[in-house]
Amino acid sequence: NGPFGGGFALPLPHVRKTGGQARSGTAGRLTRHGDGYVLTTRSGTRHFLGPADGDGWYLDRTEDALGATATFGWAHHSGQAYLARVAYGPYEVDFAYEPRPDVLRWGRGGTLVTTALRC
Secondary structure, X not given: OXXXXXXXXXXXXXXXXXXXXXXXXXXXXXXXXXXXXXXXOOOOOEEEEEEEEOOEEEEEEXXXXXXXXXXXXXXXXXXXXXXXXXXXXXXXXXXXXXXXXXXXXXXXOOEEXXXXXXX
16 A cells, blocks of 8 residues: 555565665666666666665666666655656656545654655
């Protein structure tokens, strides 16, 4: 039950600090890249994550093995990251959020995270 409501999820690669180490939510080889990370999958897709925001690094750009690129923009509210924009070639999708009636709160890494918006 996240920003897209109960039963809906948009699983995007990200990295969280866990026990002092970076851990990815997606299978692949994780390497340091500047102030972020690159997650490379078996198919050759590269996910660029970063720079860091609070407890993690979020997807900034994805490049497939043929060079096609998608970029991702994020909005942050009360410790929660919300996907704000995706651009792929000539296409762009902007996500609009509204206050949700059932605000969710929990702790993550010693920080209170509030999911107060829904798409």
